[in-house]
C-alpha cells in the first residue's frame with residue numbers, strides 16, 4: 105500500500121482490456137514490447153468510491169435512458185469548482201457533455217464563424233490544431249516563449265497576430281504539454297488583451313486538479329471576471345480520477361446568452377447527454393473522492409521529483425522545465441541533435457519506451473517527446489532506466 109489507504113504502487117497489466125495505451129502499441133509504434141508512457145491516462149485503479157457507484161449501477165441491471173433533468177450532476181460540478189478552486193459557479197451555469205474536445209469543437213462553432221482565425225499557443229495538445237481546421241477556421245499560432253524559468257505566453261507576439269479576422273483563442277490551463285500552471289497575473293494580462301481585441305476565449309481546464317504543491321490553479325473566469333461575457337470553460341473528472349473511458353465532462357458559461365447558445369448547440373447535435381455510468385462516476389468523483397485525489401497528487405509529486413532527480417543525475421543532456429501540474433512532461437532531447445525520426449527510433453527501438461512524438465504538438469516539438477508519469481513508481485523508474493541505458497551510450 106502507498107499514499108495512505110490507496111494503492112498506487114501495484115503494477116497493473118492492462119493488455120487485452122481494449123486499452124489504447126497498452127493495446128495500440130503495435131499500431132502506433134510498430135512493436136508491442138514497449139513500456140507505455142504516451143496516452144494521457146494513468147495506470148492506476150480509480151477511486152474505490154467510483155468503482156462502488158458503478159457496481160451499484162451494474163447490479164441494478166436496468167440500463168435504460170438516464171434522466172437529463174437531474175440537477176445532482178451539475179450541482180456536483182458546481183460544488184467541486186467552488187470547494188476545490190474557490191470559483192463560485194452556480195448549477196444553472198453548468199452543462200454536461202461527453203468529452204472536452206467535443207465541447208471545444210461545439211464552442212468553436214458557436215463563438216466563431218467559418219474562416220475566422222483562432223489562436224493557439226504551441227506546443228499544444230494536437231486536437232487543438234485539428235478541431236480548428238476540421239471546423240473550417242484558421243490556426244493562428246502564438247508559440248510559447250521558452251525562458252530559463254520555464255515557458256511563458258508571448259503577449260507581444262500575440263498582439264502582433266491579433267488582426268481583425270482573429271475571433272477567438274483556445275487556452276489550455278494548465279498547459280499540455282509544458283506542464284505550466286498559469287499564474288493569476290499571467291491570466292489577467294492575457295484577459296486584458298482578449299477584451300481589448302474583442303475575442304472569445306475557450307478555456308480547457310481539464311488538468312485543473314492535477315497541481316503540485318508549489319503551484320496553484322486559478323480558473324480563468326475567476327482571475328478575469330471581465331471575460332465572462334466572452335468565454336466558456338471546459339472541465340472534467342476524466343484526467344483527475346482516471347475515468348476518461350466513461351466520457352463525462354462539463355462546460356461552464358456564466359454569461360446567459362453564451363449559455364443559451366451553447367446549450368442549444370449541444371441539443372442540436374444531441375450531445376448534451378452522458379451515459380449513465382459516466383454520470384454515476386462523475387457524481388461519485390466530485391462528491392466523495394477528494395481524499396483519493398489528495399493521495400494521488402502526493403504520489404504523482406514524488407514521481408515528478410523522481411524524474412527531475414533522475415534526469416539531473418543520469419541523463420543531464422535531456423532537459424525538463426520544472427513541471428507545475430499535469431502528469432505529462434515535455435522532455436527536451438535537442439542536445440542530441442537528432443532528426444525527429446531518429447529520436448523516435450531511439451526511444452522505441454533502443455530504449456523500448458512509447459512516448460508521444462513532439463512534432464504533432466507543433467513545429468516547436470522537433471527534438472521533444474512527451475512522457476506520461478501517471479503510473480506506479482517502479483514502472484516509471486524502469487522506463488527511466490531504459491532511457492538512461494539507450495541515451496547514455498550515444
Ligand SMILES: Cc1ncc(COP(=O)(O)O)c(C=O)c1O
Pocket residue numbers: 144202203204205206229276280308310311340342348353
Ligand atoms: C488539454 C486536453 N484537453 C482535452 C483532452 C481530452 O479530452 P476528452 O477526452 O474529454 O475529449 C486532453 C487529453 O489528454 C487534454 O490533455
